[in-house]
Amino acid sequence: MRKKILAATAAIVLLPMTIAAIAGDMKHGEHAANGHQTTASFTAGKLEITDARLRATPPNAKVAAGYLTVRNEGDEADRIIGGSAPFAEKVEIHEMTVEDGVMKMRPLVDGLPIAPGETVELKPGSYHIMLMDLEGALKEGETRPLTIEFEKAGAVSLELPVAPFRPSHQMGHSDKEG
Numbered sequence: 717m718r719k720k721i722l723a724a725t726a727a728i729v730l731l732p733m734t735i736a737a738i739a740g741d742m743k744h745g746e747h748a749a750n751g752h753q754t755t756a757s758f759t760a761g762k763l764e765i766t767d768a769r770l771r772a773t774p775p776n777a778k779v780a781a782g783y784l785t786v787r788n789e790g791d792e793a794d795r796i797i798g799g800s801a802p803f804a805e806k807v808e809i810h811e812m813t814v815e816d817g818v819m820k821m822r823p824l825v826d827g828l829p830i831a832p833g834e835t836v837e838l839k840p841g842s843y844h845i846m847l848m849d850l851e852g853a854l855k856e857g858e859t860r861p862l863t864i865e866f867e868k869a870g871a872v873s874l875e876l877p878v879a880p881f882r883p884s885h886q887m888g889h890s891d892k893e894g
Contacts, residue, residue, distance in 0.1 A: 755879070760872040762790030763830070765864075767837075768874055770847070772856040772881035780804070780854050782845030782862060782876065785837045788830040795867040796836075797827035802861060805849030812841055821846075827867060854878045 758765040768784035788794055799807035808823045828843055830836045838844050845862070854860060858878040863871050 756874065756876055758872065758874055760866065760869045762792075763788055763794060763866065763869050763872075765872070765874070768876050769879040770854055770860055770862070770876050772878050773850065773854045774881060775853050777853060778848065778850055780847040780850055781840070782847060783838050783840065784845070784864075785835060785839075786830050787835045788832055791832050792868060793829055793831050794869055795827040795829045796838075796864060797867050798865045799845060800863045800865070801847055803851045803854075804847035805851075806847075807862070808846045808848070809838075809843065810846040811843050856880045 755766070756768045758768065764787040766785045766787070768782075770782045771780055773780045786796065796809050798809060801807050809828050810821050810823050812819065812821045814820070823846070824843070828836060828838075836843070845864070847862075856878055859875050860878060861873065862876050863873045865871050
């Protein structure tokens, strides 16, 4: 019983830190201090996927965020509709907004459209990949498999680097500022 209480307490304490960290991130294309690449690029048909990465998590965190940029070079719209990962129970596409000074996060049940010739950026404080019920921490420097599901392009399997976790006290800067 005590272990369950301690685990629940840790989850309650770490969840706000993890969610808050989703709102801030490092500059795109940076390398971690250990020299590991922290973003990756892929192509899926007419879709170009760049700046793909997962965010490292604190120990016992049950959620994590993933980010990427998708450029649709085709003549047809597509849509990110979900995903899967062997280390997470559930993968969803989420939107983060601030309404009346309150940060709100919600899943995009109809997915995230990508019009022809358009670029959609999944980034901190905006659209992002939400990985839930993790089976362990994501550690900086690791590479983890993630499948993104597109409405038309289908399932795209990626190997994403895990970028550094950025504590909430470093937030408040735009993604461009780092």
